[in-house]
Amino acid sequence: MSSTDATDRSRRSLLKGAAIPGLAAVTGVPSTIQAQSRLGTNTAGTPQVKRYVRLGRTNMEISDISFGASRLRLGQEHLVHHALDRGINYFDTAEMYTDGDSETVIGNALKGKRKDDYLVGKRVTGSTESAASMMQALEESLRRLQTDYIDLYMMHAINSIECLKNPGWHAFNEKAKAQGKIRFVGVSGHAGNLAECLDYAIDHDLVDAMLVAFNFGQDPKFYESITRSFDMVATQDQLPRILAKAKTKDVGIVAMKTLMGARLNDMRPFESGGATYSQAAFRWVLSNKDVDALVISMTDTIEIDEFLGASGATQVAAEDLPLLGRYVALNGHTYCRQACDRCDGACPYGVPIADVLRTRMYATDYRDVDFARREYAVLATDASACLSCSGQPCQGACPHGIAIYELCAPTHRMLS
Ligand code: SF4
Numbered sequence: 565m566s567s568t569d570a571t572d573r574s575r576r577s578l579l580k581g582a583a584i585p586g587l588a589a590v591t592g593v594p595s596t597i598q599a600q601s602r603l604g605t606n607t608a609g610t611p612q613v614k615r616y617v618r619l620g621r622t623n624m625e626i627s628d629i630s631f632g633a634s635r636l637r638l639g640q641e642h643l644v645h646h647a648l649d650r651g652i653n654y655f656d657t658a659e660m661y662t663d664g665d666s667e668t669v670i671g672n673a674l675k676g677k678r679k680d681d682y683l684v685g686k687r688v689t690g691s692t693e694s695a696a697s698m699m700q701a702l703e704e705s706l707r708r709l710q711t712d713y714i715d716l717y718m719m720h721a722i723n724s725i726e727c728l729k730n731p732g733w734h735a736f737n738e739k740a741k742a743q744g745k746i747r748f749v750g751v752s753g754h755a756g757n758l759a760e761c762l763d764y765a766i767d768h769d770l771v772d773a774m775l776v777a778f779n780f781g782q783d784p785k786f787y788e789s790i791t792r793s794f795d796m797v798a799t800q801d802q803l804p805r806i807l808a809k810a811k812t813k814d815v816g817i818v819a820m821k822t823l824m825g826a827r828l829n830d831m832r833p834f835e836s837g838g839a840t841y842s843q844a845a846f847r848w849v850l851s852n853k854d855v856d857a858l859v860i861s862m863t864d865t866i867e868i869d870e871f872l873g874a875s876g877a878t879q880v881a882a883e884d885l886p887l888l889g890r891y892v893a894l895n896g897h898t899y900c901r902q903a904c905d906r907c908d909g910a911c912p913y914g915v916p917i918a919d920v921l922r923t924r925m926y927a928t929d930y931r932d933v934d935f936a937r938r939e940y941a942v943l944a945t946d947a948s949a950c951l952s953c954s955g956q957p958c959q960g961a962c963p964h965g966i967a968i969y970e971l972c973a974p975t976h977r978m979l980s
C-alpha cells in the first residue's frame with residue numbers, strides 16, 4: 565500500500581507550492597548550475613536535485629537525495645523516470661527487494677538511459693558462503709538489471725563480523741571487480757552489532773562506501789539540542805564517531821531510515837511555514853558533514869517532489885527542531901533506534917528485538933505489510949517465543965521506553 569492517499573496528495577501539492585521559496589531563504593543554498601544542466605527540460609520552480617556530492621573514494625558525484633527502491637513494484641518504471649527527470653542519479657536496490665522485482669523495474673527503466681547514473685546493488689551474504697555462490701547471485705541481479713555492471717555492490721544488512729571475515733566474500737569482490745561486474749564494494753547496516761561491523765570494515769579497509777541507518781532520533785546531537793524539553797538520553801553514541809572515522813578514510817556514507825519510521829501523515833497537522841516533516845528530517849541528516857547523501861524509498865511522484873524540497877540543504881532550518889521534537893514526542897516510545905543494541909542480551913530466547921521491531925516499522929509506519937512479511941520471513945530467529953513469554957526478562961531493557969513485549973508479540977502474530 566502506498567503511504568499516501570488522495571487527500572494527502574492534494575495537501576502536499578499545496579505545501580509543495582509554498583515550500584520551495586521559503587526553503588531557499590532558510591537554507592541559503594542556491595540551485596547549482598550542474599543541476600540545471602542535468603535538467604534541461606525542467607522549468608523554473610520544478611522540484612529538482614540541487615546538490616551533487618562526491619561519494620568518498622568512489623568519486624561518484626551523486627544526488628544528495630537519492631532513490632531507494634526497496635518498495636518498487638512491477639509497472640512502476642515511471643517513478644524511476646520521474647526521479648531521473650528531477651536529476652536523481654543514484655538508484656539503490658537489492659536482490660531481496662520485492663523478490664527481485666525492484667531490480668527488474670530499475671533495469672527496465674534505465675535501459676538505454678543510463679549515462680551518468682549510478683546503480684547500487686545489495687545482497688545478504690553468509691559467513692560461510694562461497695565466492696561461486698555469490699557470483700551466481702550477482703549474475704542473476706545483472707540479468708534482472710539488464711546491465712553488465714553495478715557501480716557499488718554491498719553486503720546487505722550486516723550484523724556479524726564473521727560475514728566480513730568470510731574469505732569467500734573477499735575472493736568474490738576481487739574477481740567481480742577484475743571482471744568489471746562491480747566497480748566498488750560496500751556494506752549496508754541497520755541491525756544489531758552495527759557499530760562493531762562498521763568499525764571492522766573501516767579498520768580493515770574493506771569498503772569504499774557504506775549505507776547506514778541514521779536519523780535525528782539516533783543522533784545524540786539532536787537530543788542535546790532539545791534537552792530542555794526532553795529528558796531522554798540518546799544511546800546511539802557510537803554512530804557519529806564511526807561516521808567521522810569513515811570520513812577520515814574517505815569512505816562514502818549514505819544514510820537510510822532517515823525518517824525515523826516515516827509516519828508522515830501524523831505530522832501533516834503540525835507542518836507550517838512551507839516545510840514538511842520529511843524535509844526537516846532530511847535537513848538534519850544532510851547537515852551532518854560526515855554524511856554524503858541519503859536514500860529514501862520513493863513510492864509516488866508527489867512524494868519524490870516533496871522529498872526534493874530538502875535537496876541542497878547543508879543546515880537545519882529554524883522551524884525544523886520543533887517539528888522533529890514533536891515527532892519524537894509522538895513516536896519515540898515505539899520507534900526502535902535499530903542497532904543501538906542496549907537491549908542486546910535481554911531476551912533469554914534469542915529474539916532479535918531490533919530486527920523484529922524494524923519489520924514492525926515497515927508494517928505499521930510504512931504501512932507496507934507485504935514488505936514487512938518478506939523481511940520478517942528472512943530473520944534467522946523470529947519472535948514466536950514472545951507469545952508464551954511473561955515479558956519480564958526484557959522489561960525495562962530499552963532506555964527509550966519501548967515496551968518490547970507489547971510490540972514484539974503482536975508483530976509475530978501480524979507477520980508470521
Ligand atoms: S528496543 Fe530499545 S534498546 Fe533495543 S535496539 Fe531498539 S531502541 Fe535500542
Ligand code: SF4
Nearest residue numbers: 911950953957958969
Ligand atoms: S517478550 Fe520474552 S521472548 Fe519476547 S523479547 Fe522479551 S524476553 Fe524475549
